[in-house]
Amino acid sequence: MRQIECHEEEIHLCGKIQFFGFLFIFDDSGCIAASENLVELLGTPMKNILGLPMNRVLPLLSTEVEWNLVEIDKQINGEIFVRFVERIRVKEVDYYLSIYRYDRKTYLEIEICNEDHLKATRLFYYAKYLEEQHGNAWQSLTVLIRQIIGFDRVMVYRFEEDSSGQVIAESLADDMDSLIGYRYPEFDIPSQARALYTKFLARHVADIDAPTIAVQGRDAAEIDLTRCSLRALSPVHLQYLRNSGVLASASFSIVIEGKLWGLVACQNRKPLNVDLAQRHLCAFLTQYAINYYLSEHQKENLVAQTIMGVMERDLKSELLVNHDIAVVLERFAPQIMELAVADGLMIKHDRGFKTWGDVPTEQFQQQIDRYLDQLGDNELFATSNFVYDVNEAMESTIFPGIIRINILPSNTWYIYLFRKEHVYEDVWAGKPEKIYQYDPERKVEFPSPRTSFEAWREIMKGKSTKWSRSEIAFVEKVAQITQQAIAQRGGEIAQLNKELMRSNNALDTFGYTLTHDLKNPLSSIKLAAQMMLLKDDLPKDLLRKMANNIMDATTLITEMMDKVYQLTQSNSVSFKLELIDPQIKIMNIVESCKQQFGVTHLEFVLGQTLPVQAERTLLYQLFLNLIGNAIKYSSKKEQPLVEVYSEKQDNSVCYYIKDNGIGMDIQDKANIFEIFKRLPNSQAFEGSGIGLSIVKRIANRLSAKVSVESELNVGTTFCVKFKG
Structure with a gap:
């Protein structure tokens, strides 16, 4: 007796579609197969449809649309998978018509539109909502998708290392029980289904009990429906949904680095169709959430790598001496x-x-x-x-x-x-066991869908958290x-140590700035681009100013990256000292930081700005950190005030950066310049504790001295003393 596994079912060759749509398949000879319900739509026998080329089929569907087959062909035959989509009306009913290429064939799908039209203006709101939910992009995504499609439950289901899945985010109707934290066994989604999820990112079934429509024509049973939105689901999958109390389902793939990371799984207790426009929007928002998740994950990795890098540097220095x-x-x-x-x-x-x-x-x-x-x-x-x-x-x-x-x-x-x-305790949505039934006609055993999804608890022992x-x-x-x-x-220890310390100083100065100081010029570019996108009637003077800001920011980024590149080519970076008047850079920093920290009501006082001997990039970074901190830590005052001025002292030039912010209770002033050192009253403000460490290192590189005076809740004054 042979045992058939779920992964052996060829679900992409089912030869059937769902009830709410129609399907044509073409090759170079014309229409080779079509869904049998097209007879009702077109009012003509199937034998009259098969063999027709697409340029004769399209006018039968709509005479109101001017079908440009050259443009359609150009769009669907590109390097990436793209659908041509057009909204048509047939017999007083609105449909979405879509055309795409796959497996050396052309597919034409027609599916019914929902009555509620999506508004493109909502896209900006959806994107902002995902960004503003403090890092919980997956939970925000479930809320938005549930708003768009109106399902009872929308959840994000993440695959674990053992290929089982766990619910990590969810939005649901008030009368439903939460499944947050529930695990699902690997065999609930067999391997061939997972492979399809990576190729086609949106799947749905409008009514699991509705009849399916057969595809007729040449080799109809062998036609690959992998990318067909209308493809009927496997009977095993439909029974699985029925057992779980679901009559309509939709899913959107979460693919990261080419692998199926998880799914947005949507369930409804009554039949409900998710039309093409809704699915495209949900798939777009899912990709947006993926990008946001990856961005936040990368930020965490950068912080961890920076902290580890500091210890690695100190260990290397100590081992050499x-x-x-x-x-x-x-x-x-x-x-x-x-x-x-x-x-x-x-x-x-x-x-x-x-x-x-x-x-x-x-x-x-x-x-x-x-x-x-x-x-x-x-x-x-x-x-x-x-x-x-x-x-x-x-x-x-x-x-x-x-x-x-x-x-x-x-x-x-x-x-x-x-x-x-x-x-720890694992909570499974039903006991994770595979049950088989016997088919006496075929004399085989086949997997039966699970019938119970009630919580089944298991105490997990014998493992630690994963490295x-x-x-x-x-x-x-x-x-x-x-x-x-x-x-x-060996004999070169002294020389090696000297070169190491020089390299470390340069690395400290520029390595940390890649994740810290580059935020400012990048913010300038982002703000200018956003303003250009949101307003079509900007004055020429303002456009010229924004363009100059972008040019200045890109020049600064280029200079920083050039010096990092020098580090990869040698043990040190050579700096060119020159006489610099920093007034323009200071004003640019102030304007950028006002936008970055939302301090539009800032009172800024700029006094005398004497030129100093320095290197342009380093001087910019020094003022960026000091002025940026002054604006940030005074931003919550009713009347924030920041002052910058300089004065001559003997053969030196002293620059003062003064604010009326939160101040510091500093018993040991040297401690505030230690990397990742943050004082208790600064925890409410964004930051990593790197900024003042960078200031100290830059000052050392420029042979300058930096000092600080501060009083808690009154303000802080930094002084940078440059050699004349």
């Missing part, structure tokens, strides 16, 4: 453990071992080493589900999360990182830095 590797690694062990988000750390070398935090017992450590010795993996090993041989009498804490990395090749120096067991890619890469970097430091030892 301290010959005792064990002492250096032990000094940095707490930081390594914290940045890798581990519960414990152990360094093992030829002189013994030392631990920090919580680590396994000696007996468990021996089990780890025996397993890895048998595995022969001496470089890097990482797992979140290490299985110990546990005696029932043992009450020790379990550490399934392990990273072990070899610090010195051909040696027994290792760093171990440990994570404790993470016990992220960035955490593993960070540990690898620690080992790499250690190995490079040892390799660079």
Whole structure:
């Protein structure tokens, strides 16, 4: 007896469409197949339809539209998949007609329009809504799609590593129970269905109990309906929906880096059609949410990489000047453990071992080493589900999360990182088990759709939280830095150390600015572009000013990137000092920051601006951080005030940046210039604690001195003293 699996069903070759539409398929010879309900639409037998070329079919559907077949052909035969769409009226009913190319054939679909017309003006509102929901793009997406299609439930369903899925966002009718956090087993969406989701991003069924329409014609059963919006769903899928109490369904694919990351799954308890315009809008908003999610994810990665990069730099510097590797690694062990988000750390070398935090017992450590010795993996090993041989009498804490990395090749120096067991409860939408039925005629077993979706709970044990890619890469970097430091030892240590410090200073100055100071010129470009898009009648003077702002911003970005490129080519960056009057740059910074922080009522006072010896890009970044902070931290005052002025002192020029903002309670003034150092009263303002660290480094590079005076709730004054 043969057992048939879900993934063996060829759902893209079903030969049927849903009741609310009509389908033609053409090749070079003309119409080779069509849905049998076209006889009713056109009032002509099927034999009169088959064989007709498209240029004769289109006038039969509508004489009101001027069909330009050359333009249609040009649109649908491009490098990317594009539909030609036209709204037509047949027998007093409105339809969407769409034409596209696939599998060397041309498909013409006709489907009914819903009565409610979508307004293009709403698109701007939808985009703003997604952006303004404080990072929760998926939840915002479910709210918007439910508004657009009117379904009872819209949820975002994310696929996990084991290919099961979990509901992470949801919008639903008031009388429905939430499914947030519920898991669904892998076999609920078989592999061939997932493959179709990556090719065609919007699928729906208007009424699971409605009759389907057969496709007639040449090789109709073999025609590939992968990209057909009207394709009828698999009987197994329809029964699955019926069992879950759903009569209409829609889904929009979330594809990230070419892989199916998840689905926007929509369910309705009554039949309801989602027409072509609604589906296109929902698919567009889903892509917009994907881009927003990726942007936020990238920002988090940049912050994490910056923090890790600071420790890596300090470790490298220390290893080059301290010959005792064990002492250096032990000094940095707490930081390594914290940045890798581990519960414990152990360094093992030829002189013994030392631990920090919580680590396994000696007996468990021996089990780890025996397993890895048998595995022969001496470089890097990482797992979140290490299985110990546990005696029932043992009450020790379990550490399934392990990273072990070899610090010195051909040696027994290792760093171990440990994570404790993470016990949690999984809630499944029905028990995750596959049930088979027997077909006596075919003498085969086939999978039966699940009938229960009630919460089924399972306690998950034996695993830790998974190590992220960035955490593993960070540990690898620690080992790499250690190995490079040892390799660079020898007669050139003093010279290497000198070059390293010079390179680090340049790297500090420009590396952090890629995620910090570039925001300002990019904001200028964005604001100018938005104004140009939103207003069609801008005066020429204003357009010229905005164009100049864009040119200045792009020039600045280019200069910054040029210096970063220099870093990749050499150990240092050469800076050209010149006499600069910063007045114009200061005014540009003020105008940009007023927009960035929404301080249009700012009172700005600019005093005397004396020229100083500096490098243009560095000077801009220095004033950008100091003036930007002054505007930001005074932005919540009723009458925010910022002053910038300079004065001559002996052979020096002093610039003062003064504000009436929140001020600082600073007992040790040097601490505020430490990277990622943020004072308690600044937590309500956006920031990462990098800005003043950049100011300090730039001042050092320009041989300037920076000082600060501040009083809590009164204001702050920074002074930058440049050499004459």
